[in-house]
Structures are given as C-alpha cells and as structure tokens.
Amino acid sequence: MAVKDYSNGVAPLKVAIIGGGPGGLGAAIAFAKLPFVDWTLYEKKSEISETGGGISLQQHTWRLLEWNGAAKNIKPEDFFRSPEGLGGQQRRALLQAALLKEVDQSRVQVSKKLVQVEKLPSGKVEIKFEDGHTDQVDLLVGADGIRSFVRSFTFPEHKIKYNGQSAYRTIIHRPTAEAIEGIPQASTFWQNLGGLYVFTSPLGGDDFEVTARISRPSEGQDHVSWGRSFDFSTLAPEYDGFVEPVRKVVALAAAQGGTEEFALFSGPRLESVIALDSVALIGDASHPLSGAFGAGAGFALEDVYALVKTIEWAWKGGRGLPAALKLYDRIRSPHYKDLYGVLDWYAGIGKELAAEGLPVDEEIAQRVKRTTGKNGSWMYHYNVEEAVDEILRGLDGATTAE
Ligand SMILES: Cc1cc2nc3c(=O)[nH]c(=O)nc-3n(C[C@H](O)[C@H](O)[C@H](O)COP(=O)(O)OP(=O)(O)OC[C@H]3O[C@@H](n4cnc5c(N)ncnc54)[C@H](O)[C@@H]3O)c2cc1C
Known part of the structure; x- marks a missing residue:
C-alpha cells in the first residue's frame, strides 16, 4: 500500500467515504492511488x-475491476461465465472480499453510522456519527446505497418508495440444481406475467442462485428491510404456473431455507449527483434504480472512475474541487438520464403489450423479442474510461490553445 506523503506543504484533500459497498470500496482503492488525498471510509455495520446471493459482473464491471486491481483476487473457479462469453456471476460476498483485499484497512472505520451532515462557513463539511465521533472534510462521498443518508441531506425533497415488488434470493447446491432436467448451465430469466420471474444461475464453485421476483402488496407490511431472512416455502405456490424445471428448483430453494428478502425501492432520477461544491454521490446513492439492469456494482465503479479522474485533473491544474465536481456531474448525470430513459422504453413496451391482450406464451415471447437488442444492453459495453479520458484530453487541449 502506498504511504502517503503530504510533506510538500500543500494541505491534502480530506475525503470521507460513507459506505463500504462496491462503490465505497472502489472509491477507497482509487483515492489511495492519489498521493494528495487523505481519505477515511466509514461503514455503519x-x-x-454483503448480503444477497449472487451478483452479475458485466463487461464494464469486469474492466473496472481490472483497472482497480481487484479482478486478480477473484479465482476463476469462484466465478461462473456462460459459454456465450457474456457477463459472469459470482457470490456477492466474494466480490466484496476481492475489493476489500485492495483497500488499506487502516483507513476503514466500522460501526460508524452517519447521522448528521453540516456545511460549515469554512467550506468544509462536518459529519457526525451515531457514536458521537465527528470529522471535518473537504469532500464527502456518499456511497451509502439506495437509502442514502447523504442524499437525504443534499436533496431532502427527493424520495424513494417501495415499487411494489420484492425479490427472494437463495443459494442452493449447484450439482443438485443442475441435476434437474431442463435447468441450463447458464444465467436464465424464466419469465411470466405481471413482473413475475425466476432467475437461475450457477455462481462458481458449488453455488447456484435462485432468485424469484414477485409483486407484493404494500399494505400492512414492513417493506424496509434489506436482505432479511424469509420463509420462501410460504411463497413457492405462487410459482406453480411455471414450467416443471422451475417449479422443481423453486421447491429446492424453499426446502433448503436461507432465503433473503429484498423489498425493491426506487426513486426518480436526481437532477445532479453533486452538491454544495463538496459532496459527490456515487453508486446506488447517485441513481436509485433498485437493481434495475443487474449492473449496479458496475455503475458504482464507473462513478468512482469519473470522480477520481476529474479530481486528479482539477488538482493537477490547480482548478479546485468545485471544478472537479461540476465535471463529474457533467459526465455522470447524462448517463443516468439515459438509463432512466431505457426504463421508460421498457415501460412503454409493457403498456403496448398489455393493450394487445395476447395469449400468455405469445406475450412473453413478444416481450423478450421487443426488449432484446442494443437499446437494452448498451450500458454493459459503455466505456467510462474512454469517455472520461476523451473529455479531459479535450479540456487540456482547450487550455493549452488559450
Ligand atoms: C435484488 C437485487 C439484485 C441485484 N443484482 C445485481 C447484479 O446482479 N449485479 C449488479 O452489479 N448489481 C446488482 N444489484 C445492485 C447492486 O446490489 C447495487 O447497485 C450495489 O450494491 C451498489 O453498491 P453501493 O456501494 O452503491 O451500495 P451498497 O452496496 O448498498 O452499499 C452501501 C453501504 O453503505 C452502508 N451505509 C448505509 N447507510 C450508512 C450510514 N448512514 N453510515 C454509514 N454507512 C452506511 C451500508 O451498510 C452498505 O455497506 C442488485 C440489487 C438488487 C436489489
């Protein structure tokens, strides 16, 4: 781990990262490589x-894991890549572990729940934790997930809400799952009507993920918990309308137990992912999409890349933190606007199909057909490195020409 040397007389940029998910850990790795940054990561747990079964690592995620050095910590046998060579799947906990291995843990403080933020007249931000600990920083990085406290401070009018659906994730024994006739050795979405689906996928090693998603009424239920344990056998009959292999794999998951429930929350797009010239939101905090696209870890790492590169650019050119944050926002906000646009496009197709009143199998076939293709997959191939580097080169060129 590089030893930081601030002895040249210039005050370092003091950064607090809130949250130790993929976004916060990615930020910790990247900031550690900037010699002028004095950072601390605070995590409430x-x-x-990490809770919650498997995670898919799409092309863009994998590239950024190569960039930050965590990819080498993922053993090939702990990772499942389908024969078509699309993205791969692995246990979430292993992704966290691979990232954590690259983090200077002497700068990580756990059991630190952020409860108060204040912008001081000095320009610094004061942060206060539940245990009374306080810190003053130049930059506050909100990497505190979909229910971000940092976001609720910077954008108090922004609200997220339960979107009426919950996901149930169980990891079962891979050889037993794959012994069921008709269960492919590939990541597979088994679709039904009304948003009901089952996702099955090998994860690497002996792990196999079964995730079932279903609409659940909001009334009388507490939809705030994330990854709480759930008796899946109470829901298994809801999947009786699926083909036999799916019914069997659902029954296996229900019998085994260990299922975790995720009530899905989402909210409108934020107009901006920065605030007060000293706060940047990254990961789920910056785009409350509740797992849409199955690439949230990748989006979080893209945010990290854009943030550290713009800060490095601003620092080297003596341009100041506000200039870096403005540029970060200029790069990331349009990206999230485009992603929300894809969701609107999906919703439009859903409405069209509902109006057509097709038989079930035809409806599912049409939904798959109309949503397959570039419109729904460009985000996995988006190259944030090229996009950011090109913008920075352009800006440097403009400065030189002046
Ligand atoms: C059902 C489901 C399936 C998904 N599948 C995929 C997938 O296949 N692939 C994929 O890439 N993404 C997937 N996602 C999305 C992915 O989980 C997230 O996008 C990703 O975890 C975001 O990382 P993050 O670091 O922004 O936030 P998080 O992972 O949520 O981490 C936030 C961290 O902040 C901490 N924290 C929160 N509040 C505070 C506080 N006040 N003080 C201190 N610490 C705090 C939390 O404890 C947590 O550790 C899925 C999501 C869901 C719900």
Whole structure:
C-alpha cells in the first residue's frame, strides 16, 4: 500500500467515504492511488460484509475491476461465465472480499453510522456519527446505497418508495440444481406475467442462485428491510404456473431455507449527483434504480472512475474541487438520464403489450423479442474510461490553445 506523503506543504484533500459497498470500496482503492488525498471510509455495520446471493459482473464491471486491481483476487473457479462469453456471476460476498483485499484497512472505520451532515462557513463539511465521533472534510462521498443518508441531506425533497415488488434470493447446491432436467448451465430469466420471474444461475464453485421476483402488496407490511431472512416455502405456490424445471428448483430453494428478502425501492432520477461544491454521490446513492439492469456494482465503479479522474485533473491544474465536481456531474448525470430513459422504453413496451391482450406464451415471447437488442444492453459495453479520458484530453487541449 502506498504511504502517503503530504510533506510538500500543500494541505491534502480530506475525503470521507460513507459506505463500504462496491462503490465505497472502489472509491477507497482509487483515492489511495492519489498521493494528495487523505481519505477515511466509514461503514455503519460492524464489518464490511454483503448480503444477497449472487451478483452479475458485466463487461464494464469486469474492466473496472481490472483497472482497480481487484479482478486478480477473484479465482476463476469462484466465478461462473456462460459459454456465450457474456457477463459472469459470482457470490456477492466474494466480490466484496476481492475489493476489500485492495483497500488499506487502516483507513476503514466500522460501526460508524452517519447521522448528521453540516456545511460549515469554512467550506468544509462536518459529519457526525451515531457514536458521537465527528470529522471535518473537504469532500464527502456518499456511497451509502439506495437509502442514502447523504442524499437525504443534499436533496431532502427527493424520495424513494417501495415499487411494489420484492425479490427472494437463495443459494442452493449447484450439482443438485443442475441435476434437474431442463435447468441450463447458464444465467436464465424464466419469465411470466405481471413482473413475475425466476432467475437461475450457477455462481462458481458449488453455488447456484435462485432468485424469484414477485409483486407484493404494500399494505400492512414492513417493506424496509434489506436482505432479511424469509420463509420462501410460504411463497413457492405462487410459482406453480411455471414450467416443471422451475417449479422443481423453486421447491429446492424453499426446502433448503436461507432465503433473503429484498423489498425493491426506487426513486426518480436526481437532477445532479453533486452538491454544495463538496459532496459527490456515487453508486446506488447517485441513481436509485433498485437493481434495475443487474449492473449496479458496475455503475458504482464507473462513478468512482469519473470522480477520481476529474479530481486528479482539477488538482493537477490547480482548478479546485468545485471544478472537479461540476465535471463529474457533467459526465455522470447524462448517463443516468439515459438509463432512466431505457426504463421508460421498457415501460412503454409493457403498456403496448398489455393493450394487445395476447395469449400468455405469445406475450412473453413478444416481450423478450421487443426488449432484446442494443437499446437494452448498451450500458454493459459503455466505456467510462474512454469517455472520461476523451473529455479531459479535450479540456487540456482547450487550455493549452488559450
Ligand atoms: C435484488 C437485487 C439484485 C441485484 N443484482 C445485481 C447484479 O446482479 N449485479 C449488479 O452489479 N448489481 C446488482 N444489484 C445492485 C447492486 O446490489 C447495487 O447497485 C450495489 O450494491 C451498489 O453498491 P453501493 O456501494 O452503491 O451500495 P451498497 O452496496 O448498498 O452499499 C452501501 C453501504 O453503505 C452502508 N451505509 C448505509 N447507510 C450508512 C450510514 N448512514 N453510515 C454509514 N454507512 C452506511 C451500508 O451498510 C452498505 O455497506 C442488485 C440489487 C438488487 C436489489
């Protein structure tokens, strides 16, 4: 780990990263490589951990894991890549572990729940934690997930809400799952009507993920918990309308137990992912999409790349933090606008199909057909490195020409 040397007389940029998910850990790795940054990561849990089955690592995610050095910590046998060579799948906990291995843990503080933020007249931001600990920083990075406290401070009018659907994730024994006739060795979405689907996928090693998503009424239920344990056998009959292999794999998951429930929350797009010339939102905090596109870890790492590169650019050119944050926002906000646009496009197709009143199988076939293609997959191939580097080169060129 590089030892930081601030002895040249210039005050370092003091950064607090809130949250130890993929976004916060990615930020910690990247900031550690900037010699002028003095950073600390604060996580509310008592350890850096992750709930929730598997996670897909799309092309863009994998590239950024190569960039930050965490990819080498993922053993090939702990990772499943389908024969068509599309993205791969692995246990979430292993992704967290691979990232954490690259983090200077002497700068990570756990059991630190952020409860108060204040912008001081000095320009610094004061942050206060539940245990009374306080810190003053130049830059506050909100990497605190979909229910971001930092976001609720910077954009108090922005609200997220339960979107009426919950996901149930279970990891079962891979050889047993794959022994069921008709269960492919590939990541597969088994679709039904009304948003009901089952996702099955090998994860690497002996792990196999079964995730079932279903609409659940909001009334009388507490939809705030994330990754709470759930008795999946109470819901298994809801999947009776699926083909036999799916019914069997659902029954296996229900019998095994260990299912976790995720109530899905989402909110409108933020107009901006920065605030007060000293706050940047990254990851789910910057775009409350509740797992849409199955690439949130990749989006978080893209945010990290854009943020550290714009800060490095501003620092080297003596341009100041506000200039860096404005540029970060200029790069990331349009990207999220485009992603929300894809969701509107999906919703439009859903409405069209509902109006057509097709038989079930035909409706599903049409939904798959109309949503397959570039419109729904460009985000996995988006190259944030090229996009950011090109903008910075352009700006440097403009400065030189002046
Ligand atoms: C059902 C489901 C399936 C998904 N599938 C995929 C997938 O296949 N692939 C993929 O890439 N993404 C997937 N996602 C999305 C992915 O989980 C997220 O996008 C990703 O975890 C975001 O990382 P993050 O670091 O922004 O936030 P998080 O992972 O949510 O991390 C936030 C961290 O901040 C901490 N924190 C929160 N509040 C505070 C506070 N006040 N003080 C201190 N610490 C705090 C939390 O404890 C947590 O550790 C899925 C999501 C869901 C719900």
